[in-house]
Amino acid sequence: MDWSISLNALVLTYLCAFLGPFGGNIVIAMFPTLEAWFNVDVSSMALSITLFMLPFCTMYIFGGSLSDAYGRGRVLSLGLLIYGVGSLTAAFSPNIAAFLASRAIQGCGAGIMSPTAMALLGDVVPSKNLGKAMGGYSVAVTAGMAFGTLMGGAFAAFNWTSAFIVMCLAALALALISLKMPSKRRANRDMTAAWRGFIQAARNRVVFLAGIIGFIAFIVRVGVITYAADALGKPPYQVNPENIGVLISISGFAGLLAGPASGYLSDRIGRFQTALIGVAALIATSAILALPQWAQLMPLIMVLLGIGGTTIFTPLGAESLDVLPAARGAASSVFGFLRFLGYALGPIILLYPYTTYYVQGVAVVSLAATIAAAALIINYTRSQKDKSPETEYMVEIKAGGRRG
Numbered sequence: 001m002d003w004s005i006s007l008n009a010l011v012l013t014y015l016c017a018f019l020g021p022f023g024g025n026i027v028i029a030m031f032p033t034l035e036a037w038f039n040v041d042v043s044s045m046a047l048s049i050t051l052f053m054l055p056f057c058t059m060y061i062f063g064g065s066l067s068d069a070y071g072r073g074r075v076l077s078l079g080l081l082i083y084g085v086g087s088l089t090a091a092f093s094p095n096i097a098a099f100l101a102s103r104a105i106q107g108c109g110a111g112i113m114s115p116t117a118m119a120l121l122g123d124v125v126p127s128k129n130l131g132k133a134m135g136g137y138s139v140a141v142t143a144g145m146a147f148g149t150l151m152g153g154a155f156a157a158f159n160w161t162s163a164f165i166v167m168c169l170a171a172l173a174l175a176l177i178s179l180k181m182p183s184k185r186r187a188n189r190d191m192t193a194a195w196r197g198f199i200q201a202a203r204n205r206v207v208f209l210a211g212i213i214g215f216i217a218f219i220v221r222v223g224v225i226t227y228a229a230d231a232l233g234k235p236p237y238q239v240n241p242e243n244i245g246v247l248i249s250i251s252g253f254a255g256l257l258a259g260p261a262s263g264y265l266s267d268r269i270g271r272f273q274t275a276l277i278g279v280a281a282l283i284a285t286s287a288i289l290a291l292p293q294w295a296q297l298m299p300l301i302m303v304l305l306g307i308g309g310t311t312i313f314t315p316l317g318a319e320s321l322d323v324l325p326a327a328r329g330a331a332s333s334v335f336g337f338l339r340f341l342g343y344a345l346g347p348i349i350l351l352y353p354y355t356t357y358y359v360q361g362v363a364v365v366s367l368a369a370t371i372a373a374a375a376l377i378i379n380y381t382r383s384q385k386d387k388s389p390e391t392e393y394m395v396e397i398k399a400g401g402r403r404g
Helices: 003-025 028-038 042-070 072-091 096-124 127-158 160-178 191-203 205-232 241-268 271-289 298-323 325-349 351-385 389-399
Strands: none
Touching: 003 042, 003 072, 003 096, 003 127, 003 160, 028 042, 028 096, 028 127, 028 160, 028 205, 028 241, 042 072, 042 096, 042 191, 042 205, 042 325, 072 096, 072 160, 096 127, 096 160, 096 298, 096 325, 127 160, 127 241, 127 298, 191 205, 191 325, 205 241, 205 271, 205 298, 205 325, 205 351, 241 271, 241 298, 271 298, 271 351, 298 325, 325 351
């Protein structure tokens, strides 16, 4: 692949990484507006996240493997077209059922394009620079989250349907660009081989562990953002949608700064070691949310949340791509499926703690989950230190090898 194609692929990857979470997060600051528009309560609006993310996670399983078999460009354009259709139907939804169905269509498209874009990044970036490139990818994802909530509040104050029309047009434009990317099938690859690659990735300890930690991190991230936003929009706070969007977007902008730093650290001190720093930030986030004055501390909560999430996802994403180069699309799918499953289930898992114990219930569950994630990382890193070089070499051979 020549330099110009590599650069174009890198830009396309980052734009797709931005668009998926932008669409996923844009409804959060719209909650009070959409609740009034469709005459529903917060539980129905929480479903707008879950019904986006469950199809997203399901299609994430197949997106990377399909691109291994049929080419990144074709599969990426398919995902973008589906995403665009879902965005358009959401804009013209006459009732909450149609809106939720449209969100599911959006999620299907995002679930196809996201692992394909991530695998494309692994194709065009050498292993020695992959941590830094994943830092850029994480910046794009985090920017999508940040601007999703920020623009969601702005669109809610103006006209919420226009947000989905904009997403439709952006997806169609990127689909046309992706069709120009090389889409040749890989040698000796078909769906059977791609499925075997997925099974291999799912059974790989590193990929699975990275996915589980990502799962926990996303439960905390989406739970804190979703229910803090809902609480701020109601008495006694009654913050308007624009200001809610600004507050929540702080986490995204903090993540923008953390992305390059976490990519650098992962290449210097180790990927799981860097992820542990991110988990520590989420532990601090949960502890502060439990305080009675949590609303006044929202800017600090959002900063820690953004730094923590990005510092977890960047190194673990790089590790997942690097550990199985022969099945990179499949490894991307497994890692993404598990972590985004946390995004999908987070609002449901934390709904009862929120409705029963308010934001402090969300804080306690989040604190317990992040402590468990820290224990998993510490246990893994200790087990790696106990291995002899010969044992580590044999593990890598069995796992499919690393790139030199």
